[in-house]
Amino acid sequence: MKRERDHQFECGICGAEDRYLLHNVRHRTPSYRRLCTNCLLKDHRGLFCPFCFSVYEEPLPNDRSMCNKCPSISHKPCIPSNYPHHTPFICPSCSSPNFSFFNPTTNGDSPSGRIIDRDSARALVAAAKIAAVSMTKAAAMAKVEAEKRVKEATFAKKRAREALEGLAYLAAKEKEIIEGKGGSNYNGLYLSPPQITGKVEK
Numbered sequence: 001m002k003r004e005r006d007h008q009f010e011c012g013i014c015g016a017e018d019r020y021l022l023h024n025v026r027h028r029t030p031s032y033r034r035l036c037t038n039c040l041l042k043d044h045r046g047l048f049c050p051f052c053f054s055v056y057e058e059p060l061p062n063d064r065s066m067c068n069k070c071p072s073i074s075h076k077p078c079i080p081s082n083y084p085h086h087t088p089f090i091c092p093s094c095s096s097p098n099f100s101f102f103n104p105t106t107n108g109d110s111p112s113g114r115i116i117d118r119d120s121a122r123a124l125v126a127a128a129k130i131a132a133v134s135m136t137k138a139a140a141m142a143k144v145e146a147e148k149r150v151k152e153a154t155f156a157k158k159r160a161r162e163a164l165e166g167l168a169y170l171a172a173k174e175k176e177i178i179e180g181k182g183g184s185n186y187n188g189l190y191l192s193p194p195q196i197t198g199k200v201e202k
Contacts, residue, residue, distance in 0.1 A: 011036040013043070021102075021124065023131035026138040037102040037120075037127040042093055044130050046071035050092050050101070051078035053122035055129045067091035102127075 010017045012033035022034040035043065041050075045067070048055045051074055063076045072091035079086070085095050093099050101123040104114040116124065 010034070011039050013039040023127055025131045025134045032138070035131075037124050038100045040127045040131060041101045041123060045091065045093060046073055047130055048126045049073070049075045049078055051075065051080075053119075053126040055126050055133075065089045067094055069094040 009022070011022060012035055014036060016022075016036040016039075021037055023037070023040050024032065025035055025040060026032055041048065046056075050072055054075070056073070060073065061075055065074045065076050065079060066072070066089065067074075068088040068090055070091060070093065072093060074089070074091060079089075085091075093101070102120050104116045104120055
């Protein structure tokens with residue numbers, strides 16, 4: 001049980017256990033996971049510039065460079081002139097297997113024992129924005145699915161009510177015929193019940 005609870009406080013990809021820097025995100029619908037800043041950004045490389053950490057909104061910038069190895073998109077003006085991977089363009093994440101977007105440094109004078117520099121702070125904000133957009137979309141999809149389920153339940157309830165009314169109608173008519181014939185030599189008679197429309201009431 002303890003191990004199951006611990007999963008709530010660790011990254012769903014790398015296993016990092018920094019609960020205060022984990023982001024809730026929709027991950028491969030319909031699953032939800034908590035990801036650290038670095039893993040979230042690496043998992044959504046096409047949604048932000050890896051140099052300035054601006055999160056893209058539609059439409060995408062025209063003056064851009066796309067990574068030759070992943071979906072990452074960078075603002076051309078943001079790429080340093082001395083960047084070693086211009087042609088073909090390789091994003092920072094693909095340029096090194098040990099690259100990390102989020103690199104807080106250790107400092108014994110800090111109450112938390114760590115300091116977040118400007119680039120890591122920008123990465124943290126970008127990850128938070130992407131997570132917020134992801135969860136907003138997830139909430140909208142959940143609302144649509146819930147409304148669909150309500151309509152299906154309403155339709156099923158109406159069909160069941162109509163079926164019961166049809167049975168009650170047949171039973172009543174059969175009783176009338178039996179009583180009218182004095183209950184003797186009755187072999188049964190087919191009577192059409194009320195029609196079931198199959199339309200959901202508004």
